[in-house]
Amino acid sequence: MASNERQLGLFERRPNWSWRNWLSGDDSPGMQLYDRSLLAAVLSLIAFGFVMVMSASLAEAQTLTGNPFHFVERHLAYLVGCVLIAAGMLRVKIAILDKYSNKLLIAVLGLLVLVLLVGHTVNGATRWLVVGPASIQVAELAKLAFAIYMASYLVRRHEEIRENAKGFYKPIAVLALYALLILLQPDLGSVVVLFVIAMGLLWLAGARLKDFIILIMAALALFVALIVAEPYRMRRVISFLDPWQDPFGSGYQLTQSLMAYGRGDWFGQGLGNSIQKLEYLPEAHTDFIFAVVGEELGFVGIICVLVVLMFVVIRAMQIGNWCLTADKAFEGYLAYGLSIWFGFQTVVNIGASIGMLPTKGLTLPFISYGGTSLWVMTAAAIILLRIDYERRLSQIQVLPGRGK
Secondary structure, three states: OHHHHHHOOOOOOOOOOOOHHHHHHOOOOOOOOHHHHHHHHHHHHHHHHHHHHHHHHHHHHHHHHHHOOOHHHHHHHHHHHHHHHHHHOOOOOOHHHHHHHHHHHHHHHHHHHHHHHEEEOOOOOOEEEOOOEEEHHEEEEEEHHHHHHHHHHHHHHHHHHHHHHHHHHHHHHHHHHHHHHHHHHOOOHHHHHHHHHHHHHHHHHHHHHHHHHHHHHHHHHHHHHHHHHOOOHHHHHHHHHHHHOOOOOHHHHHHHHHHHHHHHHHOOOOOOOOOOOOOOOOOOOOOOOHHHHHHHHHHHHHHHHEEEEEEEHHHHHHHHHHHHHHOOOHHHHHHHHHHHHHHHHHHHHHHHHHOOOOOOOOOOOOOOOOHHHHHHHHHHHHHHHHHHHHHHHHHHHHHOOOOO
């Protein structure tokens, strides 16, 4: 890669270089072949997440372990893992992901079965495989593996998806198998994420409208049945509709979250000055970390974080569009899938913390505490950077005078 860059003169700057070109990741001849703005956005979110985890977790860590920096130390270890994952994933060509997409899907399927047999149980949920000092939440791996599989399938069966129901329902059968295993953990939130990724990609691939209508009606019926079948899910829905009806019971977490947002006002109470994180708000450093952001940094801080998250989602969608335009279908669909995943999970996490959606237990991308989520999100972001790198490199290589 380094020799190609020297040969193409990628480190030469054009005379009309500007900050606008730098921020936009201009891929014109003479500019570097990576998206600096996307990389900066992801790194800033991860760094911000570390600061907020440190702020939000001290009180709970002191109570649970006697060490106020327990979660901070673990998060630092997770960040070291992120560096190693990034270094490894940067060397993986996107064609390899396409080639081994089915094997990756089967491998994660095996892990989903394994977690039900020997997984670690926390609060009644069996979602983690303990590997040495680390706990791996396999459902997070399933999201990435399924997005890669869907992108590969859409390329291989593009005409079949558009012309008949068989092509449409094949990946839905795979989704159903994944969903069954994840629901047995149980983890309804991850199933919803997988469903949205599948629906979004099938829609972008041009699947028939009547297939969508049938599937959505069936999914809604199943979703309602799953909520009614489990009392704790029904309590979440009821508390979401009116959390103040039982503010010290089923609505406790949401009411405390709303209080945090209310205390934040425009500019917040100041970094580290949250009251709700002092064991009033459960899961303050994981699922409800955005409420602590709102309390400490206020409405202005919330908007700043949302702008960066929105930029990552939009840039991923742009990369997908650029790749499809350049006849890189697998890369394009994969970028679209990652964009849908990031965007939907962000909406669900924040929507749950402000009372617009039922609580689903989904992390806030790049920010919430949680090793597996952070590692998988990092891998997904690096894949995006690699997709864009290969697209830009292919464009420069075919320019006149640059070789073929």
